[in-house]
Amino acid sequence: MDIEDLVEIAEKERASRKKHVIRCCLAAGCMASDSKGVKEALDKAVQEAGLQDQVEVRGVGCMKLCCQGPLVQVDTHESGATVQVGDDNQGPLYLKVTPESAPSLIATLTGGQTSLQRGNPKAPFFTEQAPIVLANSGIVDPERIESYIAAEGYQALHDVLREMTPKEVVDTMIASGLRGRGGAGYPTGLKWATVAKTPSQQKYIICNGDEGDPGAFMDRSVLESDPHCVLEGMAIAAYAVGANQGFIYVRAEYPLAISRLQTAIKQAKKLGLLGSGIFESPFTFNIDLRIGAGAFVCGEETALMASVEGLRGSPRPRPPFPAESGLWSWPTLINNVETFANVAPIMRKGAEWFASIGTEKCKGTKVFALAGKITNTGLIEVPMGTPLRKIVEVLGGGAPDGGRIKAVQTGGPSGGCIAAEELDTPVDYDSLAKLGSIMGSGGMIVMDEATQMVDVARFFMEFCMDESCGKCVPCRTGTVQMHSLLKKILAREATARDLQKLEELCDMVRHTSLCGLGQTAPNPILSTLRFFRNEYTALLKDDVHNGRNKNHPAPEPAPAPAAGPATGS
């Protein structure tokens, strides 16, 4: 394989394009509403209408507006017209398509009518997005490498291998300002540079696809919609740091992502885009899959590596960091799915281009999974620094049925709830941390007025309690005690003393736990206490020990401080 072969595949793929391309979403969300049946019915309808020469029904990845699935969009191009990348997304978009309605949808191509509900591709939900990671999502066929190559795929890998030194690749990453998309936001270029500079005869690359936050599905969608983009990013990273073996760690709960990755790896190997002597260079790189057994803690990097090694997935103290001593004690670069998905676009379009998007300290875009009490549930990708209000109200369409938004939960169980009055906050790592939440991997759960915040905190604490690995004492026992105190408050059996105990525990668990799971487990409590303390105090009962009534407080200052401790540092 060399560049001519790659260009030839791309041109052949573009030339074989038919007049109508009907894109049918085959990501897990739409599949759950039988989009597979829709695709089969569409194929059959095309056959019956005798339109095989003019129509291609293409199974694609996530088309983003998940709440209206199964989604089908029709692109029409005059035959012979040159098709440019990015020409798609123009035609009519059909919502909630059923297999029964497939023939009427095909009939519209020949002037017929359909009663199917039409979506607006020019709605802010679509036009306000700035896709980089999701650029191919919903457009290319994730199960055909040719489709990805036609969208300029693997060109960046060629250019990197043939025209750049590893150091130049690392420097480009540093210049781009990309920060880790797994949640902590560590500068990616810096991490690469550390691994690249650590002398070692063996190094590894790991892609962390153990997305476990409730309500988050960004990584799953990327893997299901554009697996080759992640493979290409990993190969570039491997070249930059000097590794020749990569692992993708995916949860067993993502069977579709696993099967698409397996297909993608097989296809890339067949074309010589993975394996030895890639693009006729001396560079060798292989990727294997490792399937997680469903433990949330395995998303923590040291626990993940233990799991890849076949050990019990429990974290270990850092330092040493994986960059120095990781998988089987060799230097290891570990990045999130979305981070790797950003790499090829950065290499293709340059660091300056990427650095021009976003804010001063946070470059590029971020994918969010919008869920909860919001009109447009689905996947969005917006520039860093986009105000939360814009995400929720303009893209998300606000709360359904005219409800009022009360809070937005970001960052999953490690994150926090941001009150509606703070909605003008720009979404980036630092602003969210200031509010006691975190960016996290990108889950965003919108809550309306009916939501009881103490119960939200209890839900997340129950999650952390169940998912604690049990290794360190504060997290194993602290989460149990915090959960039981929250239950006591919800049952209206707790006193101000219990609330104080809860706050004390939050502080202790946060500062003494071994890994990130424990250190951030109190965040849902701390952030709800910060914005909705009155909901906690309203549930307290009188403290019989000091004979005080919450409705008639003693003249002394209230037993608990008025404002919760600031979270994040």
Place this chain on the structure above:
Amino acid sequence: MAAKTLTIDGKHVSVDESATILDAAVDAGIYIPTLCHLDGVYDVGACRLCLVEVAGSSKLLPACTTKVSEGMEIQTDTERLRQYRRITLEQLFAERNHVCSVCVANGHCELQTLAYRQGMDHVRYDYRFPQWEVDSTHSLFGLDHNRCILCTRCVRVCWHIEGAGTLNVSGRGAQARIITDLNQPWGTSDTCTKCGKCVMACPTGALFYKGATVGEMERDRTKLEFIVTAREKKQWIAD
């Protein structure tokens, strides 16, 4: 071998660069509470009792796994650390069923000793009273999960000193527990060599010699030390 100089609680200490903060403190005669640490086996930093404050670090660091560095300024006994240690101990007592008065290790228990030493006179959290079983199928030893604090000392001596690999941890969170082989009764284990190192390593009354009654369970760690010294220093010496 290069040496590093640091201060612990204001005291100047000079130790080898490979030493941990805990090594340095022990060397200087400064007490840091530990529970999961056991001389001779690698450290896991799980009990979080040995956390210390290091100037310039926003996080508390476990003394047992943190290597010393030049000029480190360490505080081992601040008010904040004392409070955290007390809560940690209270949590341990509330977690399972620790009833000293009927325990084989009463008077020889590291958890009990630590609680005394840290001034923990009562537990403010709700006792969980979980249901745990006792495995008494082994011919020589017993395993009482009610008294286990999951320090994993027994697992580590079993794998890394004896090399038998009988003991392990199963389950997660509050359901985590020590198992033998693939969660089979200890008495039926094919891998257990009946060496008793796990019993010697246990800080509480969770692992005990059969036949021991209240307060009788004393640990003899000299055998462990003998083997570790022999292995590490190639010296076959016993006290």
